[in-house]
Amino acid sequence: MQSRQVLVLFLATLAISDVRTKEVQECEELSEHSYSYICREIETFEQLQQYVQEDWQSVKIVNEHRAIESDGQMLDKLSKLQQLDLSAAGGFTLGERGLRDLIALQQLNLSHSELDELHAKHFADNASLVSLDVSHNDLQSIERTLMRQLPNLVYANFSDNAIASVEPDAFKDQLYLRHLDLSTNEQENITIGSNANLRYLSISNNNVRDFPWCRLRGLPRLEELHLHSNWLETLDMAIFYALPQLRVLNVSNNNIYAIQRNLFVGPAPEKAPLLQVLDFSANNVKLLEADLFNRLQHLEALNLHYNQIEKIAASAFGRLSKLKSLHLQDNNICELPDEVFGNLTALQLLDVSKNNIKQLSANVFGSGVLRQLSWLDLSHNNIEQLHPLAFSSLPYLQQLRLARNKLISLDIRMFAPLRRLQLLTLGENRLQDIEQDVLDTLDNVEQLEINNNRLTFLAALQLPQLRRLRIEGNPWQCLCLDELTARLDERGVSYASANSAYYSGRKALCVVTPLEQCIRDLEAVRAHRIVESYEEI
Ligand SMILES: *[C@@H]1O[C@H](CO)[C@@H](O)[C@H](O)[C@H]1NC(C)=O
Ligand SMILES: *[C@@H]1O[C@H](CO)[C@@H](O)[C@H](O)[C@H]1NC(C)=O
Ligand SMILES: *[C@@H]1O[C@H](CO)[C@@H](O)[C@H](O)[C@H]1NC(C)=O
Ligand SMILES: *[C@@H]1O[C@H](CO)[C@@H](O)[C@H](O)[C@H]1NC(C)=O
Numbered sequence: 436m437q438s439r440q441v442l443v444l445f446l447a448t449l450a451i452s453d454v455r456t457k458e459v460q461e462c463e464e465l466s467e468h469s470y471s472y473i474c475r476e477i478e479t480f481e482q483l484q485q486y487v488q489e490d491w492q493s494v495k496i497v498n499e500h501r502a503i504e505s506d507g508q509m510l511d512k513l514s515k516l517q518q519l520d521l522s523a524a525g526g527f528t529l530g531e532r533g534l535r536d537l538i539a540l541q542q543l544n545l546s547h548s549e550l551d552e553l554h555a556k557h558f559a560d561n562a563s564l565v566s567l568d569v570s571h572n573d574l575q576s577i578e579r580t581l582m583r584q585l586p587n588l589v590y591a592n593f594s595d596n597a598i599a600s601v602e603p604d605a606f607k608d609q610l611y612l613r614h615l616d617l618s619t620n621e622q623e624n625i626t627i628g629s630n631a632n633l634r635y636l637s638i639s640n641n642n643v644r645d646f647p648w649c650r651l652r653g654l655p656r657l658e659e660l661h662l663h664s665n666w667l668e669t670l671d672m673a674i675f676y677a678l679p680q681l682r683v684l685n686v687s688n689n690n691i692y693a694i695q696r697n698l699f700v701g702p703a704p705e706k707a708p709l710l711q712v713l714d715f716s717a718n719n720v721k722l723l724e725a726d727l728f729n730r731l732q733h734l735e736a737l738n739l740h741y742n743q744i745e746k747i748a749a750s751a752f753g754r755l756s757k758l759k760s761l762h763l764q765d766n767n768i769c770e771l772p773d774e775v776f777g778n779l780t781a782l783q784l785l786d787v788s789k790n791n792i793k794q795l796s797a798n799v800f801g802s803g804v805l806r807q808l809s810w811l812d813l814s815h816n817n818i819e820q821l822h823p824l825a826f827s828s829l830p831y832l833q834q835l836r837l838a839r840n841k842l843i844s845l846d847i848r849m850f851a852p853l854r855r856l857q858l859l860t861l862g863e864n865r866l867q868d869i870e871q872d873v874l875d876t877l878d879n880v881e882q883l884e885i886n887n888n889r890l891t892f893l894a895a896l897q898l899p900q901l902r903r904l905r906i907e908g909n910p911w912q913c914l915c916l917d918e919l920t921a922r923l924d925e926r927g928v929s930y931a932s933a934n935s936a937y938y939s940g941r942k943a944l945c946v947v948t949p950l951e952q953c954i955r956d957l958e959a960v961r962a963h964r965i966v967e968s969y970e971e972i
């Protein structure tokens with residue numbers, strides 16, 4: 436009985452493996468009449484020829500167990516193929532003829548093909564190739580002869596290779612080239628030379644230390660330049676003479692220690708540069724000097740996150756009337772001068788968190804109204820003095836983060852102008868009391884965080900829109916906390932978070948007092964030393 440079962444099982448296994456061997460090599464159409472095929476387990480182009488029909492346009496090779504090789508045969512049956520994707524072929528050996536017989540090929544994907552060289556002889560004369568992806572290989576150089584063989588390229592991706600040298604002017608003859616990706620390679624010097632039509636160039640994540648913009652002078656139509664993650668220390672002046680059409684510049688993650696006004700010179704003295712996005716994050720900039728960005732009148736996004744900025748001149752951002760987002764977080768800013776953000780009338784998002792700001796005066800946001808500003812982060816600073824009128828220019832604010840500062844008390848005038856405020860964080864400050872009239876100004880707030888302060892009681896809570904409140908980490912009188920949570924439960928406001936130390940019992944949520952009721956009086960609380968006894972727990 437048992438042995439028969441084993442036999443049946445054995446036969447069944449045989450049957451399955453038989454089906455598998457039959458399926459090993461095959462091509463299937465992706466969908467009906469798409470003329471696009473996936474072919475599996477193909478070792479040579481000669482094998483592929485046995486499947487390919489006259490009307491096939493696109494083939495993707497998927498090999499699980501072996502690589503593919505182009506052998507010495509004429510490959511005339513592949514001469515009508517327009518798209519070939521070998522990125523999942525498990526490697527590609529170019530052989531003698533390479534891809535020379537694929538004269539109709541327009542899109543070629545050689546990503547992840549284990550190639551260490553690619554030469555002109557591997558392609559048809561005057562190849563019709565429009566898109567070439569050779570990312571994730573081991574190429575070491577790019578020759579001009581290769582590129583000349585591919586005059587119709589629009590898109591070329593050489594990222595993730597080991598390219599240390601690009602022959603000067605290698606791309607000069609590519610009249611249609613628009614996207615060139617050379618990121619994640621080993622270039623020290625920028626030698627790409629000229630190209631009349633290029634719009635997108637990435638040389639990010641290479642070993643570039645410095646270069647004059649004039650090396651890029653032959654790229655009159657370049658719109659996006661990515662140079663992030665190199666070793667740049669300085670940037671030469673007058674970028675827009677070289678790149679008059681530049682709209683996006685990313686020099687993030689270098690060692691640049693200064694931004695100089697003359698960087699932004701060009702394309703003509705009276706003509707404002709077209710730059711819209713400037714990413715200078717993760718560098719070593721220390722100072723933003725007066726009128727620094729004055730010429731960038733089209734700038735919409737400025738990222739200065741994670742530098743070492745200590746000082747900002749009042750007029751540094753003075754003319755950026757189109758700026759929508761400004762990132763200044765993670766710097767060493769101690770002081771924000773009066774009016775510094777006052778001219779940013781298009782600003783929507785401002786992040787100044789993780790700095791060392793001690794006080795916020797009445798006029799930092801100017802005297803007019805910044806109607807677009809809806810998102811402001813001032814958390815993780817040392818703000819002790821917050822002028823009651825500091826936010827009076829920001830009536831459209833929806834999210835305001837003030838957590839992790841040193842605020843001791845709040846003033847009714849601070850939040851009263853913020854009629855649209857939905858989120859307010861005040862956690863990790865030193866608040867001892869939030870008066871009833873201050874709370875009453877928050878009537879649109881949906882999320883409020885007052886956790887980790889020195890609150891022992893809270894005035895009657897109205898806040899009709901409130902859905903989430905963080906309260907833990909305060910020396911609440913237990914009686915006051917019970918009243919508060921009862922009200923929150925009744926209204927369906929969430930406040931507990933299960934995995935926090937406070938709600939799992941590891942940290943105290945309140946202080947038991949000998950009193951019979953919740954006292955809502957700061958003097959009495961002080962007399963009973965409730966805060967001190969909480970701090971001892
Ligand atoms: C090439 O193939 C890779 C892997 O399948 C894919 O991620 C990439 O987008 C393809 N390249 C192009 C240009 O389509
Ligand atoms: C190469 O192609 C270009 C444009 O596609 C054409 O003008 C030129 O005559 C071709 N040259 C040869 C040698 O076929
Ligand atoms: C080039 O290929 C890399 C790796 O596949 C990809 O991340 C990148 O987006 C591609 N570049 C462009 C410009 O498409
Ligand atoms: C890069 O340029 C510098 C200065 O022009 C030169 O000393 C260096 O040898 C060049 N590096 C390479 C890899 O060509």
Ligand SMILES: *[C@@H]1O[C@H](CO)[C@@H](O)[C@H](O)[C@H]1NC(C)=O
Pocket residue numbers: 663664685686687688712714
């Ligand atoms: C700039 O490069 C960084 C990588 O260092 C990347 O995180 C960021 O998104 C890029 N910014 C833009 C605007 O492309």
Ligand SMILES: *[C@@H]1O[C@H](CO)[C@@H](O)[C@H](O)[C@H]1NC(C)=O
Pocket residue numbers: 749750751752753754774775777778
């Ligand atoms: C704001 O703009 C006006 C007009 O362009 C200018 O006079 C003033 O200096 C600017 N303010 C700051 C702080 O840059």
